[in-house]
Amino acid sequence: MSRGGTGGRQRVKTARNRTAASTRWLERQLNDPYVRRAKAEGYRSRAAYKLIELDERFHLLRGVKRVIDLGIAPGGWSQVVRRQNAHTRIVGIDLLPTDPIEDVTILEMDFMDDKAPALLAEELGGKADLVMSDMAANTVGHQQTDHLRTMGLVEAAAMFAGEVLAPGGAFVAKVLAGGADHALVAELKRMFTTVKHAKPPASRKDSSEWYVIAQGFKGAPADVD
Numbered sequence: 001m002s003r004g005g006t007g008g009r010q011r012v013k014t015a016r017n018r019t020a021a022s023t024r025w026l027e028r029q030l031n032d033p034y035v036r037r038a039k040a041e042g043y044r045s046r047a048a049y050k051l052i053e054l055d056e057r058f059h060l061l062r063g064v065k066r067v068i069d070l071g072i073a074p075g076g077w078s079q080v081v082r083r084q085n086a087h088t089r090i091v092g093i094d095l096l097p098t099d100p101i102e103d104v105t106i107l108e109m110d111f112m113d114d115k116a117p118a119l120l121a122e123e124l125g126g127k128a129d130l131v132m133s134d135m136a137a138n139t140v141g142h143q144q145t146d147h148l149r150t151m152g153l154v155e156a157a158a159m160f161a162g163e164v165l166a167p168g169g170a171f172v173a174k175v176l177a178g179g180a181d182h183a184l185v186a187e188l189k190r191m192f193t194t195v196k197h198a199k200p201p202a203s204r205k206d207s208s209e210w211y212v213i214a215q216g217f218k219g220a221p222a223d224v225d
Contacts, residue, residue: 034202048076053200058213064129070157071135073098091123117160127166133157133173162191169217177208188214
């Protein structure tokens with residue numbers, strides 16, 4: 001790999017077997033301060049700083065005892081939780097392999113598998129204080145389709161949160177540009193005291209991702225005979 005440039009910015013020359021797109025991606029990685037910071041501080045991905053920045057604003061991790069991490073790979077969000085709360089019970093799930101994290105239970109399976117919710121709840125061993133989701137559907141290049149597929153994951157995660165959260169708990173999930181749709185926001189407002197959208201500084205400006213933050217879970221509705 002050959003690098004050059006001025007002003008401290010590294011540029012990557014296009015290699016014979018590397019596409020222009022992959023060259024741009026590599027150059028962006030080399031010059032991304034969050035990538036460098038993640039390497040220096042031992043986080044597995046720059047995404048860790050998205051949760052750190054959301055926590056600074058919304059205090060999501062304050063006093064949490066049980067946390068579920070949906071879409072845990074590569075593990076940056078659970079690393080943040082573990083560093084801030086040494087004794088928190090953390091259970092994560094991802095279809096992708098995830099290297100072990102000390103004292104974190106990781107299920108390698110699809111969250112949309114019918115068995116996943118019960119397994120997550122069983123491993124957690126009690127009601128969750130926080131359900132966090134950095135899941136996004138694999139993109140196919142069609143904006144509307146990609147949006148619908150990702151929002152389907154968000155809706156499933158929100159309904160799951162409604163089943164496993166303790167009263168007062170919180171839910172945070174990645175959504176796309178425009179935020180959660182009106183129906184989901186209405187449902188979240190029914191379930192939680194406050195519902196807000198935020199784009200943390202660590203989220204790249206050219207990225208379509210935002211996060212929905214729902215806090216103050218009101219508790220599951222009582223059964224009506």
